[in-house]
Amino acid sequence: MRPYTIRGKTYYPETVKVGDTQSGLASWYGPGFHGKSTSNGERYSMYAQTAAHKTYPMNTMVKVTNTNNGKSTIVRINDRGPFVAGRVIDLSKKAASDIDVVARGTAPVKLEVVGFYGKTATISTPAKDRVFLGGNFMVQVGAFKNRTGAEIYKAQYDGESGYKTAVKEYHADGLYRVFLTGFKSEDEARDFALNTHISGAFVVRQ
Known part of the structure; x- marks a missing residue:
């Protein structure tokens, strides 16, 4: 969340909440950066x-929708950029492939904040401005390429802390995602x- 300067321009990371949106151009980056460090230290x-x-x-977990074709994908922010006027997000090659951006290089998109991964979930606006009532939130606890694996995970965690599990298929990436539901x-x-023993759990909005 610290300000940083690129090419003489200073950028100030902002707090966001689930449901925030932004529009602009998406681009992607691939082989030339594969294996190099991202801004948060990952590869x-x-x-x-x-x-x-x-x-x-x-x-931050972001739903990215290509407004030219309606295709969408969900990504996790782990890097800074793109530092080109008009562009709002730089996708991995996989995410860009999900929404047909690779061939054209760029595409108009709508971004929507759908959740937060790990301890970054504590960074947000004041509670009075960010709490949504009505049970519209789920926690993703797993993602599988085949439904059989998802159903096994669903059965394993059904009833965890009093919450029910559900499996949803996402056509954008072909994965079956397992969610805990019933949060108010x-x-x-x-x-x-933040407190579950289930590795990789994060919040999404239905």
Whole structure:
């Protein structure tokens, strides 16, 4: 969340909340950066569901929709960029392939903040401005290429801390995702994701 300067311009990372949106051009980066360090110290993989954004907090989960074709994908912010006028997000090659951006290089997109991964979930606006009531939040606890694996995981965690599991198929990436449902607010879902023993759990909005 510290300000940083690129080419003489200073950027100030911002707090965001689930439901925030932004529009602009998406681009992608691939082989030339594969294996190199990202801004948060990870190794960039062009096959991962990640992206670069100039100001969103690291580990923000973002739904990216190509407004030309309606295709969407979900990515985790782990890098900074793109530092080109008009561009709002730089996708991994995998994420760009999900929404047909690779061939054209860029595409108009809509971004929507859908959740937070790990401890970055504590970075947000004041609770009075960010809590949504009505049970609209889930916690993703797994993702599988085949439904059989997802159903096994669903059965394993059904009833965990009193919450029910559900499996949803995402056509954009072909994965079956397992969610815990029944949370009454964003805060309740975040508290669970931060304290659960289930590795990799994060909050999404339905």
